[in-house]
Amino acid sequence: MVVYLLAFYVYPLYRNVDLSLRDYTVRSFVRGDAPFTGLANYAKVVRDATFGPALWHTVVFTVVSLAFQFTIGLALAMFFTRSFRLSATLRALFLVPWLLPLIVSSSTWSWMLNSESGVVNAVLAAVGIDPVNWLTSPDWSLWSVTIANIWIGIPFNLVVLYSGLQAIPSHIHEAAELDGATGWQRFWKVTFPLLRPVSAITLLLGLVYTLKVFDIIWIMTKGGPSDASTTLATWSYRLGFGNLLPSFGPGAAVGNLLIVIALVFGLVYIRAQRRQGAA
């Protein structure tokens, strides 16, 4: 196991850090004798005109996705806590978007959002709204990929939050009901605080997954038009693989920055958890 971890995680990661620290060209990549340039690739990336927008898009994409996924997921989880006819079947069907290959959901969304013949614009036209260039307008492409990502992320939030809700003993609710708490009060004063640990882990995992999202954006818009939906993940891919002349160095540097961001949040979470455990 240790050997496997070393061979297939640590070594690629090491190669990746190594890539980010050297000045690679196609030839030196094959021969493996690229000069060591220290943090030059990082400096280059941070000063690049794409860096600011890409970082901002990553933040918007992640925060908006998480907010909607979590809220809708929680609302649905609450809805499903009362068992009713077909509730188990419907809950299982909700998993479908999460299980579909990302290329399937992304290409379906990109056809639905197609400017001339997409079903979304057809619906908008039916209620009298002008068609929107979802994927080809710089104002909308980031929102389009965010919408698709929210759709894909809802099932995960639903299932995890649902199992979190199931773990709250029902007698607590009954006690609150006896004390005269209304539905809203019960949710905000009882359910929500008790659900906090599960919410935290859901949001953390959601954050980590959302930061990584590449497939959806790449397939739907390739980060375009003119970088309007480029995030750090797609930028890293484009630098490394998207051009005829790959620039692995900067690509790897962007990717490593992404790992650092994810790790920071992971550590914040672990510290918060520790403090709660101590208190």
Place this chain on the structure above:
Amino acid sequence: MRAAGRGWWRTGLGVVFTALMLFPVYWMVNVSFTRDQDMRKSPPYWFPVHGTLEGYRAVLEQQLPYLGVSLVVGLGTVALTLAIAVPAAYSLAKLRPRGRGVLGFVLLIAQMIPGVIMAMGFYAIFLATGVLNTVPGLIVADSTLAVPFAVLIFTAFMSGIPEELLQAARVDGAGALRTFWSVVLPVSRNSVITVSLFAFLWAWSDFVFASTLDQGGAHQPITLGIYHYIGNNNQQWNAIMATAVIASIPAAVLLVIAQRYVAAGVTAGAVKD
């Protein structure tokens, strides 16, 4: 206690929510049956009234090799994942080597690494070792998607196997290997199924590794098949969607035959510690 009418009201609402949520899936199926000439019709047909199998015919003609490769990659990934994760988890859970806490933490972190980054590292290594653009290379890369998850699931499960069971086997004269093969493995059947299903699904759905490590390969998986399709002919959306429908079959099968395992799999990583 509650009136029966209220239950129906919830069912109705639930059906509406589910229908809204699954609309894109329905639309994919609908478009896959739509004729070429109706594709740009506005408003579109809401049901495949003039259904055609053109799209599926195109899939059978053009996409079969891709599907075959995906199948091989998926099965190969399952085999490799199990071969690595089951013994690893057994030793973590029962033999308790030093540093298992650290190893567990490393596995959690490993799941967080963006695929793009792993792909770049693999690209450099595969180029040097000559497995770039080959099916075995892709299998190795895809197994990294499932192994951390697999080890965590197996470890959690195997820790729960009662010590008495293993002792009984030992008393009966079974060695560590024999105990593992004849006792631990059969008892862990459910978790093996869960992990296999997920490993297959992830390998089947993988796009990042396929598009980077196999973009020049002779044998490419179905995700790349769809991707090329979108790039090459923007007109034949019924064929694209038909391929998408077929590529979704493993997910559908997974959901039907293994519903409870799936929900368990989603929550396993999250709620348990």
